[in-house]
Amino acid sequence: MGKLKKSRIIACLIAILAVAAIVVLIINTDFETVDEHASNASNEALESVTDGISVSILINYSTVFDNYENLSDGVKNAGVLRDDGVLLDKTTVVIEKGKSVYDLLEYVCRVNDIAIEYNGSTYVQGIGYLYEYDCGPISGWMYKVNGIFPRDACGDYILEDGDEVEWRYTCDLGRDLGDQYYNMGD
Amino acid sequence: MNRKYAFFDMHPVVSLIYFLCVIVSGMFFRNIVLELISLISAFVYITTIFDRGRVIKTALFCGAVIVLMALTNPLFSHNGVTPLFYMNSMAVTLESVYYGVSSGIMLSAVLVWCAVFSDGFDFEKISYIFGRAFGNISVVISVALRLIKLIRVRSRDLAMVDSANGRTRLKDMLNRFSAIMGWSFEQGIELSHSMKARGYGRGRRSFYNRFRFGASDAAVLTAVVILSGATIWMYAVGDFGFAIYPKVWINITDRTYLGFILYSVLVLIPTAVEIRDSILWKYYRSGI
Incomplete structure (x- = not known):
């Protein structure tokens, strides 16, 4: 009888711990409705940054139109692509010092209401409903700073004043964007 | 007689090829209509061979799988044009819920077919098919x-x-x-x-088997090969085009409805065999 009680107590403790963990997770998760998300984004756009750096960013997927036959049915038929492939024209923004390329992307996407998804810390899977592998098996998003492709994750690349960031979609492991890094093995 | 399994009384090659076709097509055909056809037909079939309690248990399990996938997929996938709300500034979208439901239906259909297969395809049949080529391995297994x-x-x-x-x-x-x-x-x-x-290892093993490849086996095998070939071809050509991300889209061409009918016929073959068998059973018994 004593044994039964002990196991019951342990089961109750485990249940309480599980519930507590779920509650902590929910409390630490920031929930917003669609309207709240939009108004928070527009408020953020109005905030001015003092002692910031001025950088520019553009987002472009014009390469998918050169490989349109490889594009996934979902993206083709959803009507989400813009005809010229320009998701965001070159924009100059002032952000705080010490921010990374990823922070910049996240900020402009939130302000301009562009959906993004990232994996792990800062691997960008998709921007504006266009995802990796949507245009062939070696397609995905890459970024350029001042004309060169850095070899860092975008969350590790810290911006400096005057940097020009370009986010471009490749259908060919960067080769169609002029990146020769993956040609070395050939 | 509770367990009939008339379909598994056919030649093992027929049932093996049939279940390979149904399980593999169930895994690779990502089209909500085909997934639903597969799941519903699997349930129609198990009502003829399982008892009521096991059918209900299976249905509850499948429902749990679908609900679990529908709830967890939005946590990991944020693609889709219809945001419901935002969690840590990542969108929880309607499309990712749909994707979870679709994956759950696919998964539970494949699991039900696998359960049926592992129930009916006993060791005698496995050793009949693989014993000649991999005799030692099948004994070891x-x-x-x-x-x-x-x-x-x-x-x-x-x-x-x-x-x-x-x-x-x-x-x-x-x-x-x-x-x-x-x-x-x-x-x-x-x-x-x-x-x-008993002389194991002396000379070639001989096998006793009670399987004969008859006319009905040939008919069913031909039907399975033609139907699955046709649906796989139609899938490859794109008649079953379907996408959830970033927006739900289903392709309906002139041939699509025909394809749905062909696939329904394919997945309903065991039920038809089972029903034919029970009708024959009643017919013969009434003549005794």
Whole structure:
């Protein structure tokens, strides 16, 4: 009888711990409705940054139109692509010092209401409903700073004043964007 | 007669090819209509061969799988044009819920077909099909699988004896474990002696089997090959085009409805065989 009680107590403790963990997770998760998300984004756009750096960013997927036959049915038929492939024209923004390329992307996407998804810390899977592998098996998003492709994750690349960031979609492991890094093995 | 399994009384090659086609197509055909056809037909079939309790249990399990996938997929996937709300500034979208439901339907359909297959396709049939090519391997697998079951039964027996004698400490469990190991080794030695005494390893193994490839087997096999070939071709051509991300889209061409009908016929073959068999059974019995 004593044994039964002990196991019951342990089961109750485990249940309480599980519930507590779920509650902590929910409390630490920031929930917003669609309207709240939009108004928070527009408020953020109005905030001015003092002692910031001025950088520019553009987002472009014009390469998918050169490989349109490889594009996934979902993206083709959803009507989400813009005809010229320009998701965001070159924009100059002032952000705080010490921010990374990823922070910049996240900020402009939130302000301009562009959906993004990232994996792990800062691997960008998709921007504006266009995802990796949507245009062939070696397609995905890459970024350029001042004309060169850095070899860092975008969350590790810290911006400096005057940097020009370009986010471009490749259908060919960067080769169609002029990146020769993956040609070395050939 | 509770368990009929008329479909598995056909030649093993027919049922093996059939289930390969149905399970593989169920896994790779990502089209909500085809997934639903597969799941519903699997349930129609199991109502003819399982008892009511097992059907209900399976239905509850499938429902749980679908609900779980629908709830967890939005946590990991944020693609889709219809945001419901935002979690840590990532969108939780309607499309990712749809994707979870679709994956759940696909998964549960494949699981039900696998359950049916593992229930009906017994070791006799496996050894008939693979025994000639991989005779030794099929014997080893059969012995190993039997050993797992045997160890489970024996450990349960020993645990019952021990608990009746009040030996429930961890040390007693370890003792039981070593006893079972010894028992199993002894059994292995006995098995090998017995096999040797019966002439195992001297010359080619011969097989007894009761399977004959008859006219109805040929008819069903032809139907399976034609139907699955046609649906796979239509899938490859794009008649079953379907996408959830970033927006739900389903392709309906002139041939799509025909394809749905062909696939329904394919997945309903075992039910048809089962119904034909029970009608024949009633017919013959009434004549006796």
